[in-house]
Amino acid sequence: xxxxxxxxxxxxxxxxxxxxxxxxxxxxxxxxxxxxxxxxxxxxxxxxxxxxxxxxxxxxxxxxxxxxxxxxxxxxxxxxxxxxxxxxxxxxxxxxxxxxxxxxxxxxxxxxxxxxxx
Amino acid sequence: xxxxxxxxxxxxxxxxxxxxxxxxxxxxxxxxxxxxxxxxxxxxxxxxxxxxxxxxxxxxxxxxxxxxxxxxxxxxxxxxxxxxxxxxxxxxxxxxxxxxxxxxxxxxxxxxxx
Numbered sequence: 001x002x003x004x005x006x007x008x009x010x011x012x013x014x015x016x017x018x019x020x021x022x023x024x025x026x027x028x029x030x031x032x033x034x035x036x037x038x039x040x041x042x043x044x045x046x047x048x049x050x051x052x053x054x055x056x057x058x059x060x061x062x063x064x065x066x067x068x069x070x071x072x073x074x075x076x077x078x079x080x081x082x083x084x085x086x087x088x089x090x091x092x093x094x095x096x097x098x099x100x101x102x103x104x105x106x107x108x109x110x111x112x113x114x115x116x117x118x
Numbered sequence: 119x120x121x122x123x124x125x126x127x128x129x130x131x132x133x134x135x136x137x138x139x140x141x142x143x144x145x146x147x148x149x150x151x152x153x154x155x156x157x158x159x160x161x162x163x164x165x166x167x168x169x170x171x172x173x174x175x176x177x178x179x180x181x182x183x184x185x186x187x188x189x190x191x192x193x194x195x196x197x198x199x200x201x202x203x204x205x206x207x208x209x210x211x212x213x214x215x216x217x218x219x220x221x222x223x224x225x226x227x228x229x230x231x232x
Binding site for chain 1: 154208224227
């Protein structure tokens with residue numbers, strides 16, 4: 001149980017285009033989903049927290065107009081990188097926390113999406 | 119503010135040798151502590167977690183970790199490393215009683231020599 005998927009697993013796009021990344025909880029309902037960014041050989045940096053049905057909360061320094069997050073259902077959150085530029089190239093990882101989840105603050109992670117902006 | 123320090127950026131061990139990865143945290147209350155493993159190009163897999171109770175926790179793949187409040191540490195151990203354990207290991211801390219933000223350490227890259 002507690003499987004999180006991401007789609008696509010990798011994407012290459014041209015500078016100036018927008019890219020949407022999906023994060024789905026496959027076998028549980030996720031009231032909260034998190035989006036992380038990971039640069040090569042570095043740790044995960046939390047970008048934003050999204051709660052189903054409400055606006056995402058962005059971490060300091062993350063442009064909310066650049067990284068649009070939608071959490072329209074209990075099993076799906078999307079991250080849209082708008083007007084992508086090469087500096088947005090990174091590994092984006094989502095995680096999800098379920099309803100009434102035993103064990104407190106555990107998050108289940110997706111496999112990540114590799115974004116390359118040319 | 120909470121923080122996590124993993125002092126070792128790279129560690130190399132021989133297959134069959136024991137392993138200890140260090141993790142120190144800074145947190146104002148009793149934290150939730152986690153160890154995750156990441157293989158190249160993959161997401162994170164939870165190895166083990168500590169919330170309360172027995173300070174020695176057992177995880178998957180033969181890993182264990184010990185919570186030491188006096189040292190603010192949560193070191194990961196494995197008695198005999200396998201070549202397939204080569205990966206990046208992240209320690210993370212989060213608040214008790216729910217809440218959102220997990221703070222990750224910078225990771226330790228484990229290399230296993232055959």
